Amino acid sequence: MRILLVEDNGALADGLSAILRGTGHAVDVVHDGASANAVTAAESFDLVILDLNLPEMDGLDVLRSMRARQNHAAVLILTARGTPEERVRGLDLGADDYLIKPFDIGEFEARVRVLLRRQAGLRSATVGFGAVSLDLNSRTFSAGGTPLDIPARELGLLEVLFTRAGKVVAKEGIMQSLAAFDDDLSSNAIEQYVSRLRKRLAPHGLTVKTARGIGYYLDKLPGMS
Incomplete structure (x- = not known):
């Protein structure tokens, strides 16, 4: 999955x-907010993790601009501005979730998993296709209960195809999902x-056609149920 992190604190962003x-x-x-606004207008993301106190353009203005452009990426607001009024405002503008700083890393990771699963249109944490299953929480594949050892880039590709099993995924969409904009x-x-x-x-019993x-697209080999 492709994620945009918008955070002006360099250490936290790293x-x-x-x-x-x-x-x-x-x-x-x-x-900064201006860069976030420009990038979300030009690129596609599954999830945007958005700070609010940003230089050049406030995070809520970035969110408002995204939704005005019909950008449907999931948005997790990550900020120290945690008053009830701020939360309501962010959610009303189209945020999907809100996490207040300081936060627990485990909770952050869990919220990211939930939003990415929701973005993919999946209700269960486990997806099966043929003899292979994907645990969306751990992002691991297994067959017959045995974990499959798959390198990171191939794992990312299989995840994209697996969560859309039977549907054609455009090559451009695959490239966007696997690569950050500084990747070659x-x-x-x-x-x-x-x-x-x-x-x-x-x-x-599976193949990529x-x-x-x-x-x-992901499909089953002939003769496999």
Whole structure:
């Protein structure tokens, strides 16, 4: 999943982005409201983690601008401004959740998981397709109860396809989901990840099929129920 972190405290931004990247997410970081407004207008994100006390443009104004553009990314407000009035205002403007600083890292991670699961349209924390299942909380795949060892980028690709199983995902959408805007992720690299995934999934009755000129989708191999 692709996440935008908007936080002007450099140390906090570094710590949170490291946690999120450590679980395989593509994370972009900006430190002021004007940059956040520009980036959300130009790029697509699954989740925006948004501070309110920002230089150049207040976080609530960023949120208001996002929703006015029909930007439906999930938004987690992360701020020290925790009065009931502030919370109500943020939620009324279209925030999905609100976490007050200082906060527990475990709670932060849990709220991120819930919002990403909701954004993907999934109600359960576990998704199954064929013989393979995905635990959305731990972001781990298993087959027959045995964990599958999958490198980070391939895991991210499989997660994107798995949460949309049977539906074609455009190659551009896959690239946006896997790469932060300072990453160099080419179309050829996606094709290599797809090829590797096919080999990893074949023993478990799944494959990644190509929708020519469009993208890829997860499917079951012939004869697999």
